[in-house]
Structure formats: C-alpha cells, structure tokens
Amino acid sequence: MNAPDRYERFVVPEGVKKVSYERDTKIINAASFTVEREDHTIGNILRMQLHRDPDVLFAGYKLPHPLQYKIIVRIHTTSQSSPMQAYNQAVNDLDKELDHLKNAFEAELAKHSREY
Amino acid sequence: MEGRSYQRFPTVKIRELKDDYAKFELHDTDASMANSLRRVMIAEVPTIAIDLVEIEVNSSVLNDEFIAHRLGLIPLTSGRAMSMRFSRDCDACDGDGQCEYCSVEFHLRAKCLSDQTLDVTSRDLFSSDPSVVSVDFAESSDNPDNRGIIIVKLRRGQELRLRAIARKGIGKDHAKWSPAATVTFMYEPEFYINEDMMEKLTPEQKISVVESSPTKVFDIDAKTGQIIVVDPEAYTYDDEVIKTCELLKIPGLIEVHPKEDSFIFTVESTGAIKASQLVLNAIDILKQKLDAVRLSEDTVEADEQFLELGAHMRGG
Numbered sequence A: 001m002n003a004p005d006r007y008e009r010f011v012v013p014e015g016v017k018k019v020s021y022e023r024d025t026k027i028i029n030a031a032s033f034t035v036e037r038e039d040h041t042i043g044n045i046l047r048m049q050l051h052r053d054p055d056v057l058f059a060g061y062k063l064p065h066p067l068q069y070k071i072i073v074r075i076h077t078t079s080q081s082s083p084m085q086a087y088n089q090a091v092n093d094l095d096k097e098l099d100h101l102k103n104a105f106e107a108e109l110a111k112h113s114r115e116y
Numbered sequence B: 001m002e003g004r005s006y007q008r009f010p011t012v013k014i015r016e017l018k019d020d021y022a023k024f025e026l027h028d029t030d031a032s033m034a035n036s037l038r039r040v041m042i043a044e045v046p047t048i049a050i051d052l053v054e055i056e057v058n059s060s061v062l063n064d065e066f067i068a069h070r071l072g073l074i075p076l077t078s079g080r081a082m083s084m085r086f087s088r089d090c091d092a093c094d095g096d097g098q099c100e101y102c103s104v105e106f107h108l109r110a111k112c113l114s115d116q117t118l119d120v121t122s123r124d125l126f127s128s129d130p131s132v133v134s135v136d137f138a139e140s141s142d143n144p145d146n147r148g149i150i151i152v153k154l155r156r157g158q159e160l161r162l163r164a165i166a167r168k169g170i171g172k173d174h175a176k177w178s179p180a181a182t183v184t185f186m187y188e189p190e191f192y193i194n195e196d197m198m199e200k201l202t203p204e205q206k207i208s209v210v211e212s213s214p215t216k217v218f219d220i221d222a223k224t225g226q227i228i229v230v231d232p233e234a235y236t237y238d239d240e241v242i243k244t245c246e247l248l249k250i251p252g253l254i255e256v257h258p259k260e261d262s263f264i265f266t267v268e269s270t271g272a273i274k275a276s277q278l279v280l281n282a283i284d285i286l287k288q289k290l291d292a293v294r295l296s297e298d299t300v301e302a303d304e305q306f307l308e309l310g311a312h313m314r315g316g
C-alpha cells in the first residue's frame, strides 16, 4: 500500500540536486561530492580515473547504505589542483574514453560484417 | 584552468558475432570501465516490456497476477526503446497506453472450443506497433519448432481476454526490462612455464600437472614431451595447477598472471536488441550518466563566491 515507487531508486526527486559539493572544513583542497541516485557503476570508474591524476592525493567513494540511493566521492588534491578541477577532468576524460571506445567498436563491427 | 588529460584509448577486437551473442576483447582500459559497461548492459540499457495488464475475461487455471507477470517476462523487440520516452516522463499522456511516445498496446483473445488443450502463446499477442512484437514472433516464422512462448494452457470452455500496455524501462527497475541474458568478462591470463624446472620432471609428473587443471588448459607436446598451454582462456583462475606444483615440490613451475588491462567479454542478449547494439547502447547510456553527474553552474559559482569571501575575510 505505502510501498515507495520502484523508480525512486534511480530518478532524482524534484528539488534535489544531482551533485552537491562540500569543502572539507579542516583540510584545504579536500572535498566531498554527493551524487544522488548513482551507485558503483559511476562511483568506481570515477575513483579509478581520479587515481590516474598525479595531483590527486586521495580519491574514494562509498555507497553509505543500500537504501540510500546516493554515493559520496571524496577527493583530496595537491595545491597544484583542486577537487573540483580533478572531478571535472575525470568526468571529461571518461567521456572522451567512451567516445573513443564507441568509434573503436563501430569500426570493428563494420570490419566484422564485411568479413563474414 | 584546463587540467592535463589522463584519458585512455581502449581498443576492441570482435571475435564472434551473432544476433544474440557477441564475444570480444577489450584492451587498454581497466577493470572499472569493463565492470561499469557490464553493469550498464545488465541493468540500465532500456527495452520495452509489458507493464500494465487489464484482464477482461480470465477463466484459465492461472490467476490474473500470474498471467500479468508471465506477460511482463516476454521479451519484445526493442529497437525503438532508446528513442522512446519513459512513461513517467511523458507529458503527452497520462500513461493510459494510447500514447505513441511512451507505450505500445497489445491485445490477446483466446478461447478453447475443443477437447484438445489450447496453448496460448506469445503469438496470440497482437501489437498496435509492428516494430514492437514478441521476439520469437519476429524471428523466422517458418521454423516449425518455434511455437512461441507459452503463456497459459486452456481446456474446453476456458477463455482469456486482455489488453496489455508495454512500456520502456530498465533492468534496475525490474529484471523483465533487462536486455541481457548474461554479460561476463574475464581477465586475459598470461602463463609462465619455467623451462629449467620442467627439464627435471618425470613424464608422470608432467601428466599429473597437466591433468590437475579441471579445464583443458595444458597438454603435453607430442614431439618434445614438454608441457604446453593449449587454451589459456579455458583457465578459470582456480589455482589447481599451482597447488599441484606445490604438492609435487615444484612450486613456481607454472605461474599465471591476469593481464590487468585486457578483458574478454561475452554478451548474450535476450533478443530484445542485437548483442552488438547492446554494447553500443551501453556506451551511450554510460556517457549520458557521466553527463548527468557533471557539476552544475551554480555549484561552481557558489564555490567561487566562497573562495572570494574567504580571500576577502583574510584581506580585511
């Protein structure tokens, strides 16, 4: 009767921000990003991409609770960068990687359908 | 401030491709990317499935809910799904099924009039949209073995009459919307066989090493009598050979290392979309998801104001 809608797991409710950003009050160049309605799919690729950035001193994510449909990404960078800059760079790099992957897959698909 | 790019340039090699099956290699990326693609293929690539059923008459042995559930699980050709709207986002209708942007209507009428049991199958479902039909219906209809998916069986006098609405959805919502039967990936293994140690082995020892693997990974070369790797991908990372080598007091004879940046994917589709299309759609969906997690303008502005305020307070 009062069961929540199934789509509440992946649709951001009205008035809620998809990504919110909170600076660390004690450490400079450290911050947490709360990403609503996302899980390991996004959390883990972001984390691994952030690890490729030498200005990132720490990058991690957690899914606080299986019934809280959000992840928290925490980033600590050197003074050469900022958490926000590193986050944006990681998203951009992943986006470009997927563009590249799509082209690679399509080219391979075209080659494959010609051969057979 | 534009940062440096740490982008990777993955490569792909397709090994085998059928409508509902694909096997390919993915190189020069890491496990997080492989796993995200796998997760998206299973749970977030949309398809179309029956979601709402209005039963007019049901005198079959199965209750209404049971039949509605079975109808939901029938895979429908979902080439349209990527460009369709989710019913909850559709502003052209109230989700009643008369809407071309978000739903497809089905009708089913069946009554048994003979002493022979009547099979009601997916073939009895009539679609309002010829591009959205039961997957087995779309296949070669000349195949005599293809009798459709059985929904219920009727005896004399029993009847089933209903209207069903199919909608776009994702596997995360309900597994009936998952286009994937299975999606798996494995690390490509690399084997190192210590030649010097192998020289000292008796033929019996070699045989027991070869036979210790539950899958046929190794064999003995008929000419040289040496242990060779015949099928590296048959290895299931079970460690049995390594344990056997230790038992035979020859640890280090064989080493296995998973290549951290090479994956072998197997994708099996339910037939709702082609396996190759499933991979491409997964890439698109993952891109959309990344786009959605970009920081919004006002978040960035708020932070800049915060920084200015901090500088101001320090300066003042």
Ligand SMILES: [Zn+2]
Binding pocket: B087, B090, B091, B092, B093, B094, B095, B099, B100, B101, B102, B103
């Ligand atoms: Zn609609």
